[in-house]
Amino acid sequence: MNNTLVALLAANMGATLTSEFAADICIAAECLDRLAPRENIALIRPEKCGDFVFSRERIADIGEEIRPLHRAHWDETEGHRHGLPFDPDYATFIRYEHAGRYLLFTVRKENRLCGNCAMYLDRSAHTQTLLATEDTLYLLPVARTGRVARCFVGYVENAMRLLGASEIHITVKTVNKTGRFLRMLGYSHVENGLAKILETEKCAAPNPRNPIRS
Numbered sequence: 001m002n003n004t005l006v007a008l009l010a011a012n013m014g015a016t017l018t019s020e021f022a023a024d025i026c027i028a029a030e031c032l033d034r035l036a037p038r039e040n041i042a043l044i045r046p047e048k049c050g051d052f053v054f055s056r057e058r059i060a061d062i063g064e065e066i067r068p069l070h071r072a073h074w075d076e077t078e079g080h081r082h083g084l085p086f087d088p089d090y091a092t093f094i095r096y097e098h099a100g101r102y103l104l105f106t107v108r109k110e111n112r113l114c115g116n117c118a119m120y121l122d123r124s125a126h127t128q129t130l131l132a133t134e135d136t137l138y139l140l141p142v143a144r145t146g147r148v149a150r151c152f153v154g155y156v157e158n159a160m161r162l163l164g165a166s167e168i169h170i171t172v173k174t175v176n177k178t179g180r181f182l183r184m185l186g187y188s189h190v191e192n193g194l195a196k197i198l199e200t201e202k203c204a205a206p207n208p209r210n211p212i213r214s
Contacts, residue, residue, distance in 0.1 A: 036100035073138040115139035
């Protein structure tokens with residue numbers, strides 16, 4: 001029995017089915033714990049950096065607007081995956097957003113969306129502390145000026161501290177200098193990630209003179 005779902009329904013017996021209540025039901029049905037309470041997320045306020053504005057926004061509200069930014073990010077940094085389809089699952093982003101496990105931060109200039117950073121929250125099974133893992137971090141060239149990128153990363157870090165995260169993990173691609181930039185901000189190079197796109201062709205028959213051993 002899903003005790004969390006039963007308790008939620010019992011506590012709200014006769015209540016109006018609002019969109020937020022419906023989201024809570026879906027989260028409880030999936031057995032997802034809400035890691036960042038709404039009241040804590042609401043404390044993250046917009047900040048200005050020259051002509052730019054940083055803020056937390058809901059991907060549920062700007063899905064169509066952010067898609068071209070995601071496409072630009074894909075085209076510029078995901079060359080190793082260009083044989084695969086570009087097909088973001090916004091429904092999943094929104095579901096995790098409702099669970100307080102996905103937060104989207106944006107950069108705007110004159111209300112034009114020109115950058116974003118998305119963070120997943122999870123509780124580490126090794127330390128039982130809150131861990132923030134970067135999903136996307138991307139700025140259009142118009143926002144790669146002055147201290148905008150540095151200040152934006154600081155804004156995201158402060159938001160993660162506010163929500164109780166103890167560490168942030170960010171991945172960087174080898175096609176740009178983002179790794180060097182992040183090391184200047186105090187991030188450490190702690191691991192190397194490797195990727196391989198699996199081909200659809202059948203594997204060649206094993207060579208009997210060189211058998212595979214496990």
